[in-house]
Amino acid sequence: MDVFIGIDIGSTSAKTVAVDKKGTILRRLVQPTGWSSVDTAAAIRQQLRKEGIDASHTPCVATGYGRIAVPYADKCITEITCHAKGAGCIFDESDLTVIDIGGQDTKIIQVVDSAVSDFLMNDKCSAGTGRFLEIMANILSVRLDELTELASRGSDTTISSMCTVFAESEVISLIGKGEQKENIAFAVVDSIVKKVSSQAGKLILGNRRVCLTGGLCDSAYICEALSKELGKAVTTHADGRYAGAYGAALLAAAL
Numbered sequence: 564m565d566v567f568i569g570i571d572i573g574s575t576s577a578k579t580v581a582v583d584k585k586g587t588i589l590r591r592l593v594q595p596t597g598w599s600s601v602d603t604a605a606a607i608r609q610q611l612r613k614e615g616i617d618a619s620h621t622p623c624v625a626t627g628y629g630r631i632a633v634p635y636a637d638k639c640i641t642e643i644t645c646h647a648k649g650a651g652c653i654f655d656e657s658d659l660t661v662i663d664i665g666g667q668d669t670k671i672i673q674v675v676d677s678a679v680s681d682f683l684m685n686d687k688c689s690a691g692t693g694r695f696l697e698i699m700a701n702i703l704s705v706r707l708d709e710l711t712e713l714a715s716r717g718s719d720t721t722i723s724s725m726c727t728v729f730a731e732s733e734v735i736s737l738i739g740k741g742e743q744k745e746n747i748a749f750a751v752v753d754s755i756v757k758k759v760s761s762q763a764g765k766l767i768l769g770n771r772r773v774c775l776t777g778g779l780c781d782s783a784y785i786c787e788a789l790s791k792e793l794g795k796a797v798t799t800h801a802d803g804r805y806a807g808a809y810g811a812a813l814l815a816a817a818l
Contacts, residue, residue: 567622569811570607570636571645572596572629575666575693576778577603578808581616586652586813590614591805600629608635624815626807628667640814642807646776647672647679649810653800654774660767662759662789662797663777663806666693669759673766683762693778695727699751702734703744708782710748715784717749730754752788760792767795775799776806 566589571578573596581590592610596603604625608618618635625636626645633639642663650661651674661672673681693707700710720742724730730751737747767773773795779785780803789797802809 565816566616567812567815568611568616568618568624569645569649569808569813569815570604570623570625570630570633571627571642571805571807571811572600572603572625572632573666573807574628575697577607577627577629578805579607579611580805580808580812581611581614582809582812582816584816586816588802588805588809588812590616591802593804596629600632603629604633604635607633622815622818624811624818626811637815637818640811643670643672643679643682643684645807645810645814646670647674647810648677648813649806649808650674650774650776650803651677652813653776653802653806653809654772654798656772656774659772659774660763661806662763662773662775664693664755664759664775664779664785665777666697669762671759671763671766673771681766683766685758685762695730695755696751696779698727698731699734699748702731702738703747703751705744705748711752711779711782711784713745713748714752714788717743717745717747720746720750722750722754752785756785756788756792760789763789763793767793773797774803776803778804780804 579592625633630639657677663670669685671683780799
């Protein structure tokens with residue numbers, strides 16, 4: 564059987580997808596990136612070997628933050644292109660807006676006729692990214708999934724600063740004042756939702772579908788909050804977090 568590999572090494576986690584020549588997903592792997600993308604790439608090769616796939620002799624495309632650290636990749640392709648390709652196939656749409664909230668950046672990708680027509684990227688500040696939520700979750704001594712669950716039960720609290728450092732100070736101040744944890748979590752998530760929605764609103768055109776990919780796509784509350792803020796349904800999929808790796812695998816099949 565012909566196999567094609569896509570590897571998406573992000574700042575927080577590394578996703579790997581193997582597909583057949585029809586684009587059917589055969590394997591999905593995910594692991595923490597850690598401090599070294601080179602070590603992560605080596606670990607992925609070992610894991611694939613355990614799955615019966617020799618990455619050194621299999622067509623492979625690497626993408627993401629650490630794509631240049633994959634020595635056995637046949638080609639490196641930007642995450643914008645890979646996410647657009649993967650999301651289009653996952654959601655079975657040729658025209659859509661992709662919202663990808665990553666660890667260090669947030670990408671808004673406009674896809675028209677299955678090709679990237681425009682995109683915006685927030686990569687200068689952690690506000691509006693998964694890292695922002697991780698920092699706030701640590702302050703509240705909860706896991707990321709617990710943070711969003713708490714947020715769904717909170718209300719009526721806001722964080723005014725878009726800067727992560729100042730927002731952290733605001734959260735600490737709210738804790739000192741005895742504000743309920745649910746309300747602080749609500750304020751944190753509401754802050755990132757407004758930031759992302761402000762970006763996404765600039766690229767959403769007409770009735771095109773809006774989908775959420777990346778590590779936060781498993782959160783029903785994030786989808787719900789984004790939908791409410793945008794005034795438009797935001798959908799997700801179980802394979803949404805693998806969109807970049809899936810797109811890379813599909814592009815490997817086209818090499």
